[in-house]
Amino acid sequence: MAAFVLAAAGVVASAAFTGALAEREALDPGALARWVLPIAVTVHHLALAVVVGCLLFATTLLPPRRAGARDRGDRQGTREAHPAFTRVMTAASAVSVLWAISAVIVLVFTYADLSGQPVSGSEAFARELAYFVTDLVVGQAWATVVVIAFVVSTLTFLIRSPAGLGATAGLAAAATIPISLVGHAAGSDDHYAGVGALVVHWLGVLLWVGGVAALTIIAPTLTPSRPGDTGAEGRLSQTVLERFSAMAGVAFFLVLASGVVNSAMRLGSWEGLVTAYGQLVLLKAAGTVLLGAIGLAHRRWAIGRLGTVPADRTAWRLILAELGIMAGIIGVTGALGRTAPPVPQELKPAITPAEVLTGYLLPPExxxxxxxxxxxxxxxxxxxxxxxxxxxxxxxxxxxxxxxxxxxxxxxxxxxxxxxxxxxxxxxxxxxxxxxxxxxxxxxxxxxxxxxxxxxxxxxxxxxxxxxxxxxxxxxxxxxxxxxxxxxxxxxxxxxxxxxxxxxxxxxxxxxxxxxxxxxxxxxxxxxxxxxxxxxxxxxxxxxxxxxxxxxxxxxxxxxxxxxxxxxxxxxxxxxxxxxxxxxxxxxxxxxxxxxxxxxxxxxxxxxxxxxxxxxxxxxSRPPRPEADTSPPAPSDVAA
Structure with a gap:
């Protein structure tokens, strides 16, 4: 909840800095749309990350059952659900509802913003909104996100199998495609290269931000390891952190590299960094590097010392700090989406048959x-x-x-x-x-x-x-x-x-x-x-x-x-x-x-x-000799 508040505050402050909340001279949708849309977009982005992160943890990082415990009401003696798994799925279900609601709000207010009409319940507004959803690319993209959000929200309440949760996580992550199709970098000269860079950026953000959010959600249920505690439950805190640390390392480089590509497309040259848009990009880049340093501290110091009480507290405090910084960065991202970049992002009209069909000029012979x-x-x-x-x-x-x-x-x-x-x-x-x-x-x-x-x-x-x-x-x-x-x-x-x-x-x-x-x-x-x-x-x-x-x-x-x-x-x-x-x-x-x-x-x-x-x-070839299983031992179960 604190992360959502920080993200909302971040987008309001950043949008006020760039002037994105100021009244327009023409086609102004009203103060309600100007203020609600950036906040709704930010809440949507953070909620999507939390849902994907929770589903990812439930699918690959957390045990679904508690070791050694039995469910009292189960005659077959099946182990009861692990509290961390239960908590992360409860969060996924709850936040998915918020995601779906915020997606609907973004859809409605995006139309109001683009058309310059205040949101109303009139028949004319509803009719034009329906046209926006069915016939215009931006409306179709956000309508697709709404459908995906509601389907994922429903599935999080119904499915608990690993394969089903994995498919649900993949479906939720697929929402990044329509979002990327209407993003700023998608309007660059090389449209599809911009879309691809945005998709990569989004996937890195979902893995990283969603994973940190999931860690904060399950923190109370993970038993901190103590000296001499060699049981599976006692090691689970360190095990989960080490598993996620490797995944977060990949996500960090995806976010950083794709962020550089996206920024180059939007800024155009070094002079773009001195604009309000460029300054927000620099702020976002600095926050990303700081998060990478915190992640490195996790991997090199905090995780390895989880056997002591101060180290336990330090590790979880670092995670909370990460989530707070990430929430602020997502707020800055929401403001960037409302701010005109130095390089105009309008797609040029296709004038040749090849451009009409493929989006590119006809290549040379x-x-x-x-x-x-x-x-x-x-x-x-x-x-x-x-x-x-x-x-x-x-x-x-x-x-x-x-x-x-x-x-x-x-x-x-x-x-x-x-x-x-x-x-x-x-x-x-x-x-x-x-x-x-x-x-x-x-x-x-x-x-x-x-x-x-x-x-x-x-x-x-x-x-x-x-x-x-x-x-x-x-x-x-x-x-x-x-x-x-x-x-x-x-x-x-x-x-x-x-x-x-x-x-x-x-x-x-x-x-x-x-x-x-x-x-x-x-x-x-x-x-x-x-x-x-x-x-x-x-x-x-x-x-x-x-x-x-x-x-x-x-x-x-x-x-x-x-x-x-x-x-x-x-x-x-x-x-x-x-x-x-x-x-x-x-x-x-x-x-x-x-x-x-x-x-x-x-x-x-x-x-x-x-x-x-x-x-x-x-x-x-000769028939190969069968090889023995050379799997390494797993005394601490962290290699995987």
């Missing part, structure tokens, strides 16, 4: 040089690749004897992932069907092959211990995913059918039209392809897939891709999405019909060739 020089950074994939590289390298360092070819393969796969999502394959994939198939097949086959050869699942098994307190960490979620990672035939069938459904149903136009559909399709095919490669390259788990089954599955999928390539090259299939590819008004390159025939070469290059290599390796 595709030559061998353009394959290596055309880049457009997608910050979501940049953040994903860098995080995966750092985590893998830390794991390989901990494993000590980890083979370097596996590390090289993993890093090569991540490098190729960055190239495919940020360079010519994606840029020209919106213009040429042949480039699009090259991009998608690389994400579905070639990149997953390199990543699977890095054996990240084996690395997790070697370096991360299983937990003993009932919570779900990386090993537990990996165990839950074993069925999907040990079924190559099913993964191959899903991959082949998904390719057909994408290209030969209206889904393809959806992916071309909408940025979020494009990103989800890329993530989906990368995930399915990795599941297939991991299961084929086995063995994995206690009952590995027999080698003949893996060989046959790889052969069938390779044959399917070969047939598809031949069919595309012969031109017997109708031209896909002629309105899109013909309407691009492209003046270079092959005609649309020939380009779709050339897509057969793309399928051979990025799909069939990697599968042929994999099939050859499976046939010629």
């Amino acid at each position: 595709l030559t061998w040089v353009q394959w290596f020089t055309e880049w457009r950074w997608d910050w979501i994939w940049v953040a994903l690749a860098l995080t995966a590289a750092v985590v893998y390298l830390l794991g390989a360092r901990r494993a000590r004897t980890w083979p370097w070819p596996r590390t090289a393969s993993w890093l090569a796969g991540l490098g190729l992932l960055l190239y495919v999502t940020c360079a010519a394959p994606t840029i020209y994939g919106m213009v040429l069907f042949s480039a699009h198939t090259l991009m998608l097949l690389a994400l579905a086959v070639l990149v997953p092959l390199l990543l699977a050869l890095g054996a990240p699942l084996d690395l997790v098994s070697r370096t991360v211990a299983r937990r003993t307190d009932g919570s779900r960490g990386p090993r537990e979620w990996l165990d839950a995913a074993r069925p999907a990672l040990a079924a190559p035939a099913r993964s191959a069938a899903i991959l082949a059918v998904s390719l057909g459904l994408l290209y030969y149903t209206p889904l393809f136009r959806l992916v071309l039209d909408y940025w979020i559909a494009h990103q989800l399709a890329n993530l989906y095919f990368l995930t399915v392809g990795f599941c297939f490669m991991a299961s084929v390259l086995g063995p994995f788990g206690d009952h590995p897939v027999p080698r003949p089954v893996r060989v046959r599955t790889a052969a069938v999928l390779a044959g399917t891709l070969l047939v598809w390539a031949v069919v595309l090259a012969t031109g017997v299939l109708p031209v896909l999405e002629p309105d899109w590819f013909v309407g691009m008004a492209r003046t270079w390159g092959p005609p649309v019909t020939l380009d779709q025939q050339l897509a057969g070469i793309s399928v051979l290059t990025a799909g069939f060739a990697p599968m042929a290599f994999l099939l050859t390796a499976l046939v010629l």
